[in-house]
Amino acid sequence: MRTAAHYDHLIAFALEHPWALTASMRSIVVGILAARLAGEEPDVAVLAAAREARATRAVPSVDGAVTAVIPIQGVLAPRMNLFSDMSGGTTFDALTKQLQAAVADPQVKTIVFDVDSPGGNVAGASEFAREVLRARTIKRIVAQSNHLLASAAYWPMAGATEIVASPSSLVGAIGVYTLHDDISAALEQKGIKREVLSAGKYKAEGADGGPLSDEARAHIQGLVDGTYGRFVGDVAKGRGVKPSEIRNGFGQGRTLSAEAALEAGLIDRIATLDETLARVTPSARSGALRAEDGETPPRHTDQEPPLAATSQDAGAGPDPSLIDFEQRVLALARKGCLT
Numbered sequence: 452m453r454t455a456a457h458y459d460h461l462i463a464f465a466l467e468h469p470w471a472l473t474a475s476m477r478s479i480v481v482g483i484l485a486a487r488l489a490g491e492e493p494d495v496a497v498l499a500a501a502r503e504a505r506a507t508r509a510v511p512s513v514d515g516a517v518t519a520v521i522p523i524q525g526v527l528a529p530r531m532n533l534f535s536d537m538s539g540g541t542t543f544d545a546l547t548k549q550l551q552a553a554v555a556d557p558q559v560k561t562i563v564f565d566v567d568s569p570g571g572n573v574a575g576a577s578e579f580a581r582e583v584l585r586a587r588t589i590k591r592i593v594a595q596s597n598h599l600l601a602s603a604a605y606w607p608m609a610g611a612t613e614i615v616a617s618p619s620s621l622v623g624a625i626g627v628y629t630l631h632d633d634i635s636a637a638l639e640q641k642g643i644k645r646e647v648l649s650a651g652k653y654k655a656e657g658a659d660g661g662p663l664s665d666e667a668r669a670h671i672q673g674l675v676d677g678t679y680g681r682f683v684g685d686v687a688k689g690r691g692v693k694p695s696e697i698r699n700g701f702g703q704g705r706t707l708s709a710e711a712a713l714e715a716g717l718i719d720r721i722a723t724l725d726e727t728l729a730r731v732t733p734s735a736r737s738g739a740l741r742a743e744d745g746e747t748p749p750r751h752t753d754q755e756p757p758l759a760a761t762s763q764d765a766g767a768g769p770d771p772s773l774i775d776f777e778q779r780v781l782a783l784a785r786k787g788c789l790t
Contacts, residue, residue: 506522507519507520507521507522507549507552507553508520509559510563510728510732511732512732512733512734514733515558516558516559516560516561516732516733517556517558517559517560518559518560518561518562518563518728518731518732519553519556519559519561519562519563520563520564520565520728521546521549521550521553521562521563521564521565522541522564522565522566522567523541523546523564523565523566523567523568523604523608524540524541524566524567524568525540525541525567525568526540526541526568526569526570526571526572527540527541527542527543527568527570527571527572527575527576527603527604528540528541528542528543528571528572528574528575529542529543529544529572529574529575530542530543530544530545530575540568540571541568542575543574543575543576543578543579543607544575546579547578547579547582550562550582550583550586551582551586553586553590554586554589554590559590560590560591561590561591561592561593561731561732562586562590562591562592562593563593563594563595563724563727563728563731564592564593564594564595564608564611565595565597565724566594566595566596566597566599566600566604566608567596567597567598567599568599568600568601568603568604569599569601569602569604569624570601570602570603570604570605570606570624571602571603571604572603573603573606573627573678573682576603576606576607576682576685577606577681577682577685579607580606580607580609580610580685580689581610581685582607583607583608583610583611583689584610584688584689587610587611587612591612591731592610592611592612592613593611593612593613593614593615593727593731594608594609594611594613594614594615595615595616595617595724595727596614596615596616596617596620596621596622596709596718597617597620597723597724598617598619598620598621599620599621599622599706600614600616600620600621600622600623601621601622601623601624601706602624602625602626605622605623605624605625605686605717606625606682606685606686607685608689609685609686609688609689609690610685610688610689611689613719613720614717614718614719615718615719615720615721615722615727616709616712616713616718616720616721616722617709617721617722617723617724618709618721618723619709620708620709620712621706621707621708621709622706622707622708622709622712622717622718623701623702623704623705623706623707623712623715623717624702624704624705624706625682625683625686625697625701625702625703625704626679626682626703626704627675627678627679627682628675629671629674629675631657631663631671632660633660633661633662633663634660635659635660635661635662638660645659645660646659647659653667653670656670683697683698686701690716690717692716696716700715700716701715701716701717702715702717709721
């Protein structure tokens with residue numbers, strides 16, 4: 452059995468990076484950590500089922516083509532560790548490998564992300580967002596909310612060719628937060644006086660459990676603002692709008708219903724996963740792509756990835772080197788050099 456010491460790195464993981472996560476999931480994350488620190492072991496059968504559910508599945512069509520369905524479920528983390536394993540969540544590292552494999556497979560014509568996630572840790576989100584943007588220059592990428600597409604999950608999915616939400620979906624929560632607990636009063640009540648010994652001017656900021664200094668608070672807020680800027684920039688690039696439109700709209704940190712998300716521009720149409728798969732996968736009945744009755748048309752299904760943010764929003768936009776790389780990829784794709 453693992454002891455609390457084995458989970459120290461989980462606490463560090465939870466505290467060292469800001470989170471892009473829905474408010475309702477915060478208590479669940481805390482509960483998972485608390486249970487493990489108390490010595491409770493995860494259910495092995497449940498974890499095995501969660502791993503199986505994260506595997507890519509193929510939906511064949513009559514013309515020999517395949518639609519690859521990649522699940523994104525639970526709390527997101529950068530790579531597989533005890534936290535993601537025990538929570539049944541998904542990692543950006545695994546998703547990147549699944550996406551790259553689907554892009555490289557000549558039989559796969561369309562990639563559908565089947566998403567039911569409240570978001571998670573921001574580490575790895577921007578990197579995966581770039582992978583999605585690059586993949587959509589080669590193959591059709593559909594992000595399907597089934598039934599929660601929020602925060603760090605929405606971040607990379609904004610780069611899909613189109614975003615679809617099931618009728619009962621919640622979408623959005625574009626924002627970032629971090630936490631600092633001032634436990635000085637609790638320590639004083641218990642007669643505990645904490646003394647921190649450190650080297651490095653700022654190394655022990657907040658380590659004494661007391662309130663943050665103005666300088667420390669400003670530094671942490673700067674980290675949050677910087678992460679939010681990358682979030683906004685990636686979403687703006689994926690959705691083909693200015694970063695200012697994301698900051699001043701798109702729910703401003705709230706999750707929206709499918710109807711409200713469609714009106715706000717977060718998604719392109721409302722449909723179930725089955726309806727989406729029927730539309731993008733040639734069937735025996737139609738032998739071709741077909742639109743479902745009552746669906747709204749996609750906003751930018753056949754468009755190339757939009758260019759960089761305008762100058763007034765440059766602080767929140769992508770870096771020029773990435774833009775240059777992606778434009779070169781686009782040029783190669785037009786010439787038929789990429790398959």
